[in-house]
Amino acid sequence: MLGTLLAGLVLLVFHALLFPRVSDPDAFYHWGHAAVYREAGPLAADFPWTAVSIIGEVGADLWYGLHLLVLPFAGGELGPSATPTRVAALLLAVGGMAVVARVATAHRWVAAPLWPALFLMAVPNVLFRYLSIRPEVLSIPLALLLMSGWVRGRVAVVALAAFGMAWIHLSMFWLIVGVGVAGAIGSAAAERRVDAGQAARLAGVLLGGLATGALLR
Numbered sequence: 001m002l003g004t005l006l007a008g009l010v011l012l013v014f015h016a017l018l019f020p021r022v023s024d025p026d027a028f029y030h031w032g033h034a035a036v037y038r039e040a041g042p043l044a045a046d047f048p049w050t051a052v053s054i055i056g057e058v059g060a061d062l063w064y065g066l067h068l069l070v071l072p073f074a075g076g077e078l079g080p081s082a083t084p085t086r087v088a089a090l091l092l093a094v095g096g097m098a099v100v101a102r103v104a105t106a107h108r109w110v111a112a113p114l115w116p117a118l119f120l121m122a123v124p125n126v127l128f129r130y131l132s133i134r135p136e137v138l139s140i141p142l143a144l145l146l147m148s149g150w151v152r153g154r155v156a157v158v159a160l161a162a163f164g165m166a167w168i169h170l171s172m173f174w175l176i177v178g179v180g181v182a183g184a185i186g187s188a189a190a191e192r193r194v195d196a197g198q199a200a201r202l203a204g205v206l207l208g209g210l211a212t213g214a215l216l217r
Helices: 002-018 026-040 054-058 064-073 082-106 112-121 124-129 136-151 155-168 170-190 196-215
Strands: none
Touching: 002 082, 002 112, 026 064, 026 082, 064 082, 064 155, 082 112, 082 136, 112 124, 136 155, 136 170, 136 196, 155 170, 155 196, 170 196
C-alpha cells in the first residue's frame, strides 16, 4: 500500500508540472476508441476513422482491454478534453504501480515500498509513458507479475497475468511467451521448486491465458 501511495504521489507531482499539457497525444486516440465502445457498445467493430488501417479492415482492436478500462472516462458529457484523459492516465498508472508494489512485497525486495516510485523515475521514457493512456502502463507490470507467478509456481497468477497482458496489449504477446521461456530456464538453472510437471502446467495456463485474452478482444 505504501509503495502504491508513493508512486501515486510521484505521478501527481509530474502531472501537476505538466499541466495544462498532456505528455502524449496518443492518449486522445485511446480515449476516442473507448468513446466508440461507450456509444455503440463493447462489441462494436466499426471504427470509421481507421478505414485505411488494419484495425478498420479486420474490425479488431489490439488494445481492447485497455479501451474498456478507459470507457468510464470517455464520451458522454466529458467531451474530448485533456481532463478525462489525464484522470484515466493517472488511475491506470496507479493500478500498474500497485502490481509492481505487490511483486516487490511478495519477493521481499530491499526497501520494497520504494520500488514502484523507482520504477517510474529510473528512466525518463518510462515516466513519460506512465503519464499518458498507453497499454504498456499495465502490460509491463503484468509481465513482472507473470514472472513472479512462474518462479513461485502460482498457476492462477500466471493464468491471470497472461490473460491480462493479451487482453490489454495483444501486440506484446511475444513478451508473454518470452517470460515463460525465461522463467522455465531460470527455474531449471536455479533448481527451484518448479519441477518439470509444474513447469508444464504453468506453460499450459500461460498459453491458455494468452489465447483467451486474444479471443476475447
